[in-house]
Amino acid sequence: MMLEYVLEKYPASLKLRDGTSVLVRPLGKRDEKRLHKFLLSVPEEERLFIKQSLTDPLSVRDWCRHPDFERNLPLLMMQGSKVIGEATLHRRLGGWKRHIGLITLLTHPEYRGRDVSKVLVTELIGIARHCGLRKLEAEVNGERKIARHVLAQLGFNELLKLDDYVLDMKAVTYDYVLMGLNLKVDEEYAGIG
Ligand SMILES: CC(C)(COP(=O)(O)OP(=O)(O)OC[C@H]1O[C@@H](n2cnc3c(N)ncnc32)[C@H](O)[C@@H]1OP(=O)(O)O)[C@@H](O)C(=O)NCCC(=O)NCCS
Structure with missing residues (x-):
């Protein structure tokens, strides 16, 4: 199914488990400042685990101004005008x-x-399935126990663990964990790349 049809359901209003009303929608061209603010809210020690330098204002600008949802589809969760996930x-x-x-x-x-996170990843699983993807994977630093817990709850399995395999920005090594989920496919996606 075409991505544009799948994205027609957004923005979607939802309630979190504590009753907070939120909106889920893809990243928009005018989200630059609020996305940057959100990324800066992430504690320094966690930024060390993020692969790309997302707190760099220029990469955030590029992300917002030149979206390519076929390749990278960022879904935001908003509380009012604040990005919360x-x-x-x-x-x-x-x-x-x-x-x-x-x-x-x-x-x-x-x-x-x-x-x-569970709500956003569940949405992405639905989108991936509609787009004909057969599998999803997530690369996690072995230290990120909560991330592994969330992904496991959503059906992801640990596919691979490599000890002391990745480096943080301070050159400390951590285990690399690849988690994967098999998707039930809505339509065949066998185009030759
Ligand atoms: C991993 C991460 C995305 C989870 O986000 P989240 O929105 O808090 O996740 P959810 O609320 O959907 O689910 C979190 C689960 O972990 C539990 N949890 C959340 N914070 C916790 C904490 N500090 N200690 C223990 N458990 C915690 C929750 O109770 C919930 O489990 P439950 O349903 O069994 O109660 C968030 O911790 C994060 O942004 N971490 C830094 C980035 C990262 O590690 N990303 C993953 C690599 S791509």
């Missing part, structure tokens, strides 16, 4: 991993444990 579906449009989406997740520190 973000999860992105990354796709490779060709090659041997074209059937596997990669997801990343991040929740504002003041909004953790309220299902923000």
Whole structure:
């Protein structure tokens, strides 16, 4: 199914488990400042675990101004005008991993444990399925026990663990964990990349 049809359901109003009313929608061109503010709310020690330098204003600007949802689809959770969570579906449009989406997740520190991440990743699982992806994967630092817990609750399994495999910005090593989920596919996606 075409991505544009799948995205027609957004913005979607939802309630979190504590009753907080929120809106879920894809990243928009005017989200630059609020997304940057959200990323800066992430504690320094956690930023060390994020792969890209997302707190760099120029990369945030590029992300907002030149969206390519076929490749990177960031879903935001908003409380009013504040970004409280973000999860992105990354796709490779060709090659041997074209059937596997990669997801990343991040929740504002003041909004953790309220299902923000579970709701966003559940939405991305639905989108991935409609787009014909067959699998999802997430690369997690072994220390991120909560991230592994959230993904496991959503049906992801640990596919691979490599001890002392990744480096943080201070050159300390951590275990690398690859988690994966098999999707039930709505339609065949077998285009040759
Ligand atoms: C991992 C992360 C995205 C989870 O976000 P979240 O919105 O708090 O997740 P949810 O509320 O949907 O679910 C969290 C689960 O972990 C539990 N949890 C949340 N914070 C916790 C904490 N500090 N201690 C223990 N458990 C915690 C919740 O109770 C819930 O489990 P439950 O349903 O069994 O009660 C968030 O902690 C984060 O942004 N971490 C930094 C970035 C990261 O590690 N990303 C993953 C790599 S891509």
